[in-house]
Amino acid sequence: MSQDDFLQSLRALVGAAHVLGGEQAAPFLVDWRGHFRGAARAVVRPGSTAEVAAVVRCCAAAGVPIVPQGGNTGLCGGATPDTSGRAIVLLLTRLDRIREIDTDNDSMTVEAGCLLQTVQQAAQAAGRLFPLSLAAEGSCTVGGNLATNAGGTQVLRYGNMRELCLGLEVVDAEGEVWHGLRGLRKDNTGYDLRDLYIGSEGTLGIITAATLKLHPLPAARCTAMLAVPDLESALALLSRARTGFGAALTGFELMSADCLALVTATFRQQRLPFAGEGAQAPWFALLEMSDAESEQHGRERFETVLGTALEAGEALDAVIAESLAHGRALWHLRESITLAQAQAGRSLKHDVALPISRIPQFMRETGARLAEHFAGLRVMPFGHLGDGNLHYNLLSGPGFDAEALAARQDEIYACVHDAVHALGGSVSAEHGVGQLKVAEVARYKSAHELRLMARIKAALDPQGLLNPGKVLARPDQADSAAAS
Amino acid sequence: MSQDDFLQSLRALVGAAHVLGGEQAAPFLVDWRGHFRGAARAVVRPGSTAEVAAVVRCCAAAGVPIVPQGGNTGLCGGATPDTSGRAIVLLLTRLDRIREIDTDNDSMTVEAGCLLQTVQQAAQAAGRLFPLSLAAEGSCTVGGNLATNAGGTQVLRYGNMRELCLGLEVVDAEGEVWHGLRGLRKDNTGYDLRDLYIGSEGTLGIITAATLKLHPLPAARCTAMLAVPDLESALALLSRARTGFGAALTGFELMSADCLALVTATFRQQRLPFAGEGAQAPWFALLEMSDAESEQHGRERFETVLGTALEAGEALDAVIAESLAHGRALWHLRESITLAQAQAGRSLKHDVALPISRIPQFMRETGARLAEHFAGLRVMPFGHLGDGNLHYNLLSGPGFDAEALAARQDEIYACVHDAVHALGGSVSAEHGVGQLKVAEVARYKSAHELRLMARIKAALDPQGLLNPGKVLARPDQADSAAAS
Known part of the structure; x- marks a missing residue:
């Protein structure tokens, strides 16, 4: 089939207005950070599952590769085509209906192109919580969240996207629809196709809709920040919090003092909530608890459990948020780390996971190795300690400038990832593989x-x-x- | 290869004492209820993962089928060979080591042949909870639990076996070992082989070990029983309990009045904890809450939340257990249903799951259809309402005797399962497929x-x-x- 005939077929399937080329197609051929650029025959925007299936059948017949794309917010180039121009980009954003909310079953069925935030808001309007929460929630889509098995800040309690999904609708490589939109908590009637498609980044099928799990809305969310003397204490604190709060513990974030010093130096209106010994701590922990009773009860629980942690020396100081606004200010410190790092120089990001018990060893050994081979590089680790997920970011600085960082990037990646791998960890905890980490996956x-x-x-x-x-x-x- | 040569090869691999035939092999060729019988060349008991792999390679070379078996407690014949005698039964029970408990990572690595109870006890000894709990826990193995994605009474809070597993070690069909024993909460580096093997009942690979998730031990477990006027109220009560207790709600069981009447009539020392209107209720709910604070706090929470349920008319009466013994007595009523039914006559069991919101409709319509076509059959439903999982059991009785039940078994199965399927349900919620439900899976x-x-x-x-x-x-x- 000629290119013209092929495009004509696509136009017949989805309407001429939804087969984009030239300038119109350009924004979909590059990722949002501008790290990956590709080319495509066309960007195609089907309006329904049936149209997705028809487009796939058309491509299958013509031997044309398909690159599915949602909100285009990924960090690994998974939604950007290669430069050959052979593929089409299949945009799922017109599939944006909320098909059903079933509060008695605590589930909702949504199409792949729904924004995560839209899903969160629809759940809330129905008196339920859809707990997946991450920085891009205003622009990422549920289909992309599923394709990459997204994580975020509530995984400790609610799990990754995988644990939040009950069923899927998927268009397979031949353009046939798998109707797997089951709203069931238990179903042992065959192979787990659902989990095979989740996290496969559009390489096994194209997710067009999902049935998601809803949770009750907590009565109150309480936040506390602690100054922690060392990583061993951070682990002891995590264990104490898990036992003391049970499943009410919804977040446990760890930040190095360097990360927070960079935030307060960059954004002058922000400040560390500690003085004296606490302000000198090398590590800080941010805890979130979702209480089923009341704000009052949540704060009392914090006081009781964190009191024992202070007595045990696992924390040097603790601040319990007195109000929602106070809690948001504490979270804002955590959320500002990425921005502060972006302003501070060139950085290399590592999204790694480790068995939690091995994190102190990883930090010690990797820090020493980097100091030996890449002296002057600034280590800026933070992350979701409760999930063993570290954003082990490295920054250029006066002693190790941006050119050195660029020139020795591969060496540095290898140094960090070899250490992660040796300790039984993962080189991609929650961002996926995309095109960025294909070689790393093959290596490890x-x-x-x-x-x-x-x-x-x-x-x-x-x-x-x-x-x-x-x-x-x-x-x-x-x-x-x-x-x- | 001749049968003699083949057996000789197996003996060389695992030792002659571990290649069983004749009388020694007999107990492994029939399931524990005697519903499925098969034959095999031999029952082979390897002592390590390496031996499992060697046996599989030997079978692959000779073209001999392999039927993996753990505690042989399944209900669907999944571990029983067919009658051809071509296969071997591969017994995993000698792989019974607990390889590691890592309390900082809240994980433990165990071999497939470990008894579930052994795993529970080892976790408890380390100050942690391994929450999977089911009737056969004293004799079933972790490998079987994984192969069938076992459920049980704590799924509402902790999930099925799938959600409790972080990593697997699997011998594939060529006898190669997949080393997937990762103790990670997040790992997005490729296809989800783990979840593909879980629930595949030994048809895709042989699970030899697993890394399991541990949870904190709750400070207290509290139990309450409620008399419920109808199924719609039971659903409202579930929703209220989920919101009121949050993730502390670990169990929500539903039982029909007929089920409990059979228990109290069969076991004279047991009695319903209600009088008056409560004793006349058509449904009863059993709630379990795992409190992170104290027994006192748990009981107070029960009083608060169940008080509002009584006011709303969702319950006619409520009993909150005053002690552990009292709580156990309430659970004992629930756990005695299966035994009481076994003594009462021949029964047909259905292990079905439905969207929770559709359970009232399912009960109403299926009850009416059964009454129309199979008058006299006794309907005895109970199950895990919080998971939408019903054990919809049917009993013979004076009006529909055991012979009629046997003669019309397939018609009855079809009647119930067609209704389940039409409402978006599953015909095997937690027992798997085995050989029993292969045709049903193909049908639905x-x-x-x-x-x-x-x-x-x-x-x-x-x-x-x-x-x-x-x-x-x-x-x-x-x-x-x-x-x-």
Whole structure:
């Protein structure tokens, strides 16, 4: 089929207004940070699951690769096509209906193009909580959250997107619709296709809708910040908080003193809520508790449990937020770290996960190794300690400038990720693989596991047309990588 | 290879004492209820993951099917070989080591042959909770729990076995070991092999070990029983309890008045804890709350929240357990239902799940349909309302005797399961498929979903040697079923 005929077929399927080229297509061919650029035959915006299926059948017949895209907020280039211009970008944003909210079943069924924030708000309006929460929630879509198994700040209590999903509707590589929108808590009637599609970044099928789990709205959210003398104490504190608050503990964030010093130096209206010894602490923990009773009860629980932590020396000082506004101010310190780092120089980000018990060893050994081989590099770690997920960010500075960072980027990645891998960790905790980390995945996974993954890919997408080159290397490239 | 040579190879791999035949093999060729009987070349008991892998390689080379078995407590014949005698039974019970408990990471790594109770006790000894709890816990193994994605009474709060597993070690169909024992809460580096193996009943690989999630031990467990005027009220009560107790609500069981009347009539020392109007209620709910503070606090919470339920008319009466013993007595009523039914006559069990919101409609319509077509059959439903999981059991009685039940069994199954399917439910909530429900799965799943499952099976077990005929029909049988 000629390119003209192919585009004509697409226009017939979704309407001419929804097959974009040229200037109109440009914003969808680059990721939001401008790190990945590609080309495509067209950007296609189907308006329904049936249209998605029809577009996929058309592409399958013509041998055209398909790159699904939602809000285009990913960090790993998973939604950006390669530069060959062979693929189409399949935009899911017109599939934005909330199909059903079932409060008795605590579930809601939404289409893939719904914004996460829209879902959160619709749940709240129905008196329920949809707990997934992350920085891009105003512009990312549920389909992208599912494709990358998104995490965020509430995982400790509610799990990743995987744990928040009951069922899926998926268009497979042949353009057939899998109707897996089950609103069930228990269903043991065969292979877990749902979890196979979740986190597969559009390489096994195209998620068009999902049935999501809802939770009760907590009566109150309480926040506390603690100054912590060392990482071992942070771990003891986490354990104490988990026991003391049970499942009411919804967040446990860790930040290094350097991170917060950068925030208060960059944004003058922000300040550390500690004086004296507390202000000198090397680590700070931010705790969130969702109380089913009342704000009063939540604060009393904080006082009781954090009191024992202070006595045990696991914390040097503690501040319990007196109001919602006070709590938001404490969270604002945490949320400002990324911005402050962006203003402070060039950075290398590592989104890693470790067994929680090994985090002190990882920090000690990796810090020492970096100091030895990359003296002057500034280590700025923070993250979701309750999930073992660290954003182990490294900043250029006076002693290690932006050019050095750029020139030695691969060495630094390898240094950090080798250490993570040696301790049983993951080099992508919550951001996925996309095109950015395909080589890293190939480096750290066993040949056996890559082979199992490739077999599944071949079984569900025999032509290799679904988001090729993402998650797994293309078969030809994988062979050459294995041979090298 | 001759049978003698084959057995000789197995003896060389695991030791002659661990290749059983004749009388020694007999107990492993029939399920514990005596519903399924099969034959096998031998029952083989490897002592390590390496031995499992060696046995699988030996079988793969000889084209011999493998039926994995743990505690042999399943209800669907998933661990029983067919009658051809071609397979071996691979017994995992010698893999019974607890490899590691990591309290800082709240995880433990155990081998597949560990008894569930052993795992629970080891967690408790380390000051942690492993929450999976079910009737067979003293004799079922963790490997079987994973293979069937076991459920039980704590799913409402802690999830099924799937949600309790962080990582797996699996021997694949070629006898290669997948080292997926990751103790991570977040890991987005590729396809979710873990969840694909969980619930696949040994048809895609043989689970040899797992890293499991641990939870904090609650400070207190509190129990309450309520008399409920109708199913709509039971749903309202569930919603109120979820909001009022948050994640502290760990159990919400529903029982019909007929179920409890049978218990109190069968076991004279047991009695209903209600008088007057409460004793006349058609439904009873059993609630469990795990409190992070104290027994006193838990009881006060119960009083507050259940008080509002009584005022709203969602409950006619409520009893809050005054002591652990009192709480156990209330649970004992629930746990005695199965035994009482077993003594009362022949029964047909249905382990179904529904969207919780549709349970009243299901009960109403299915009850009416059964009364119309199978007058005299006694309907004895109970189950985990919080998970939408009903054990919708039917009993023979004076008006519908055991012979009628046996003769019309398939009609009755179809009547109940058709209704479940029409309302978006599952015909196997927590017991799996095994050999019992292969035809049911083929009946209710779309041809498309069966094809996706078959492709995955072919990708991971190309020779079709892993537990053939379980979950999915064998390819030859599936063809003939589709043609019929």
